[in-house]
Amino acid sequence: MSTKELIRVRLGIGLNYLSVLLILVIMEYVNRFENIFNPRFTGIISLFALVYWIISSYKIYWKTKWWKYVHQNVDKFDERELKFVGEAMRLSYSFFVVVLASILLIYSLADWSLNGLFVALLIYFAHVLPASILKWQGYQI
Amino acid sequence: MESRKIYNRIAILRLEMGISRKELAEKVGVNFQTIGYIEREEYNPSLDLAFRFCDVFHQPIEFVFSTSPQKPLSQLIQENK
Known part of the structure; x- marks a missing residue:
């Protein structure tokens, strides 16, 4: 993968996550302080962010078809792919667990309740994170 | 444990055989992009895969793979004259 292509891929992944973050911030934070915003x-x-995200x-x-990496049968991978996918899964698991635990801690300390959208976006995050890590590193599969 | 870099002659042997990466990949049972990674020495194949390459090229494993940089084939021919 060329440097230009890698930058383009990283920019795409970064903006995708940013749009998700923006939706969450608006739904979770701004809406709690309606009188300010x-x-x-x-x-x-939030509508623009939602359209961009979709x-x-x-x-x-x-x-x-990157999203399939989490669901694909391991028999379909060769040894190199298996190594890269395994590494991406390991990284994404540790990252996701820390993020999720931190969010739960913040919510419990602030005495907030989780809404459906938040949980849906976390599920989305869990699904695409291994593929994002793979592509962020420029691996070809 | 950090693994050592494994050098190989796969690219030159493949070209000599006149087959594409995709054809070689089918013969050894991996994705064609894995052949690229191995040829560029960015990935060390397993022992099983290394022997599969040797079977395809009909060469001993020490000729195809090495832990030190390999001499060009032209130099080997000159030395054997």
Whole structure:
């Protein structure tokens, strides 16, 4: 993978995650302080972020079939792919567990409740993280 | 444990045989991109895979793989004259 292509891939992954983060921030934080932020303004921004997230997820994970790496049967991988996928799964597992535990800790300390959207985005995150790590490192599978 | 770099002559042997990466990949049972990784010495194959390459090229394993940089084939021919 050329440096230019790798930068493009990383930018795509980064922006995809940023759009998810933006949706979460608006849903979880801004909406709790409605009196400070204009609801119409935050509504438009979250709509843009949602549209961008759907389009970029389709282009990055669905169209390229990257999302399948988590579900694919190991018999379909050769030894190199198995090594790379295993490494990506190991990294994503440790990262996801730390992120999830930190979020749960913050929510319990703040006495907030988790909403459905938040959990749905965490499931999305868990599914695409190994593929993101693989592609971020420029591995070819 | 950090593994040592394994040098190989797969690219030159493949070209000599006149087969593509994809054809070689089918013969040894891996993805064609894995052949690229091995040829560029960015991935060390397992012992099983290394023997499969040797079977395809009909060469001893010490001729195809080495733990030190390998001499070019032209130099080997000159030395054996």
